[in-house]
């Protein structure tokens with residue numbers, strides 16, 4: 001790597017299994033390090049809690065859209081994506097004020113129409129149904145990811161969106177293919193499937209426009225604030241964002257959380273005996289697993305000094321959420337899992353104006369899953385050594401590809 005750039009490994013099995021050595025190494029180099037990341041290119045990475053939260057809260061100094069910081073595009077390969085896919089990458093999470101505020105208030109309105117308390121009993125019912133599937137793990141190990149951790153939050157988000165049950169298997173198949181795509185060519189190969197999905201959603205928008213139904217999609221189609229509504233493209237990108245952000249991250253919290261409990265058997269036992277500690281425990285699992293390890297890139301709107309480094313207008317900075325979550329200046333014994341940790345100012349849901357829309361839902365799903373799992377299957381254990389698990393290769397996310405368990 002050319003001079004001035006720090007080499008940093010964010011993808012290997014070793015890093016995903018134990019990110020601490022990389023985190024400590026980068027923190028030693030400064031609050032902000034200059035590096036080159038796959039698909040993204042040259043950028044800065046924050047390594048401390050203070051720099052990460054300042055970045056996330058700095059909407060006046062940092063932009064999500066490169067053009068708002070005097071740059072043309074995120075990366076060269078972006079221009080090779082078909083127009084339909086490029087459009088999708090310009091969603092609420094990648095937009096700046098005032099567009100972001102407008103989109104967020106329309107979705108907030110639709111999202112909060114369904115109260116979490118009302119949803120809770122349905123989420124519990126679904127969790128029980130997926131946990132039933134573990135019965136057979138009495139005899140042989142069962143993969144916790146494909147049996148429970150993936151289908152449970154996927155079904156919850158489908159129900160929230162109001163996607164009819166009969167259509168779900170097909171949609172889930174296409175989305176899984178998209179999420180597994182690690183490069184441009186794999187994405188392009190999925191184009192026909194992608195078109196199919198877009199046609200499907202367009203049809204659903206028309207149906208619920210004529211006959212409002214339950215769920216977020218219908219609420220979004222009809223959402224209106226001060227006479228303002230989402231247009232067709234905005235609706236499509238919002239539904240994709242909710243679908244992807246609404247389940248993939250939760251899958252990793254559920255499977256990574258179980259893995260973390262196995263690494264800390266005393267904490268696991270404490271939770272089994274006193275399930276109420278899941279109230280604080282879920283935030284500790286979020287901190288410890290850090291399912292979203294890095295943020296979307298931000299662009300400096302002007303030349304500035306940021307945490308001791310001179311950054312130029314247009315340069316890219318990414319928040320290293322996992323490093324912030326293990327910052328010794330903020331967390332006592334950060335490398336220990338402590339389910340009673342309080343306060344716990346983890347950054348796993350981001351911060352500032354893009355703070356995760358679904359944080360309460362994700363917390364609720366995690367609390368329900370871990371409480372029920374240990375209550376119904378007190379002897380649930382990994383069927384392999386926790387250091388031999390297989391991590392997802394995908395860059396930026398920390399999740400398990402599979403997790404064999406016995407009950």
Ligand code: HEM
Nearest residue numbers: 092093245246249250253295296349350354356357358362
């Ligand atoms: C364990 C589960 C989850 C984690 C760790 C997580 C993490 C995050 C993070 C880190 C961000 C900010 C990214 C950035 O600033 O670059 C974010 C934003 C977002 N999340 Fe989540 N999320 C989770 C679950 C959910 C769920 C269940 C939903 C939806 C139902 C959701 C919807 C969103 C949306 C829409 C945004 C964009 C918000 C905006 O731009 O205003 N997330 N999430």
